[in-house]
Amino acid sequence: MDTENNQFMNYNNPDKKMVIEDFFMKAVLGKGSFAKVILVKKKDNGKFYAIKVLKKSKLEKQRHIDNVIAERNILVGVNHPFVIQLHYSFQNSEKLYFVLEFCPGGELFNLLHKAQKFTEDQTRFYIAQIVLAIEHLHSLNIIYRDLKPENVMIDFDGYIRITDFGLSKNNISNHEKTYSVCGTPEYLAPEILTMQGHEKSADWWSLGALIYELLTGLPPFYNQNREVMYELIKNQNVNIPDYISPICKDLIYRLLQKNPENRLGKNGAFEIKNHPWLQDVDWEILLRKEYRPPFIPILDNIVANFPVDFTQQPIDSVDPFQSVKQLNQNNNIGGFTYNQSQNREMDFQ
Structure with a gap:
């Protein structure tokens, strides 16, 4: 005792x-x-x-x-x-x-499981913070490589923390590639699966998959058969439900580009931060945690x-x-x- x-x-x-x-x-x-x-x-x-x-x-x-x-x-x-x-x-x-x-807010995964899916405003609140966190990691030449709802925690104030860096790769400069195959299957970028080498932009693919999941309840290419899912990730265009707004659809499409050379964020996080879906975010207010979160732990x-x-x-x-x-x-x-x-x-x- x-x-x-x-x-x-x-x-x-x-x-x-x-x-x-x-x-x-x-x-x-x-x-x-x-x-x-x-x-x-x-x-x-x-x-x-x-x-x-x-x-x-x-x-x-x-x-x-x-x-x-x-x-x-x-x-x-x-x-x-x-x-x-x-x-x-x-x-x-x-x-x-x-x-x-x-x-104490637990995993974003558990919050999503209870809600089944989030609104676009709720999703934007969490995604904007994740963009800032990934941007900072990339500035330190770190590829995160395991972005998923289970690795996003909710703090005392209702803001997020990215956690679990067991699969991260350090000392990767801009446009340098690494070739190990690692990550969570549902969120793997195509270039990781094809073992062609991946850069920091692999994290932005995972961000696109996460936005899709927060808005629909499931990752974009989810299939219980892992091999089928891998084929969908490599070859199938994403199908986005009509209830998602056109500008949000556009962001998801741009992040889920099979060819990393065409992916939004390829040249840096500023490309994502400047997208119309995020244009009303005041990044300084967000960093100061002055927005009211959609969920605050009791x-x-x-x-x-x-x-x-x-x-x-x-x-x-x-x-x-x-x-x-x-x-x-x-x-x-x-x-x-x-x-x-x-x-x-x-x-x-």
Whole structure:
């Protein structure tokens, strides 16, 4: 049981190694192939965070370890109001921990699932923020590569955070191509599927797919048969329902161009920001979070916007604990540990 009034750790030592015992475990928020996400409360400051826990045994392949380090480096290097913040990262002999800001509104996916589809005004509010976030990532030579409703979180104020950089590619300059095939099937750009190499504009294809999904409830080329879906992505023109406005249709068509050379955003995010569907957005007001969001989380139950399939699981079932006594320095992954509050990287772990 939590004993939140029992402050038994010495928190005044700035070089104290962070351990999982520094947190009270509150609820399971989600699970994926490699990671589990747990709501925690830090013992020394009483703040809530979302801890992403990865088992080292599941990251045995060097490529997976490289992806985790790349994700950590991106999170440390990116500072944007619409990108998730990394507060700490640390490890022990069995696990890696990303301590991220907690977004109580849950995933945009869950919000969409409840609503079934959004209006164009609602969609524009979320998409405009995503455009600014992707624009910032591209300015840092990062291709995001996993834009989907599950990776867009809603914060305390109803604004978004892009999260999960496990598939992102760093150090890709303008018009430089990368050739790995990765991403979520429904949102993959054709050039990724054909392995012709892809640039930053692959993210703008995913943006077009996301706009379509927010307005209709499904991705544009969705099919339960994955191979059929891939063929549709590569060869089929998108069919947009008539209830979507002509200018929004035009934006979707321009983003879902099979040939990346013809895709809106090829020359930069300004092409998308200047499209008529987004022309009334005041980007500075948006950055200052002065628009009223269509949804603001009610905080009576802090996990109300997360699936009960996860939040009602016993905390023990995710086995987040690994005592500092079992720390094995020989199993450490170098260059992982980070402490934002000290604004420096820590080399001792």
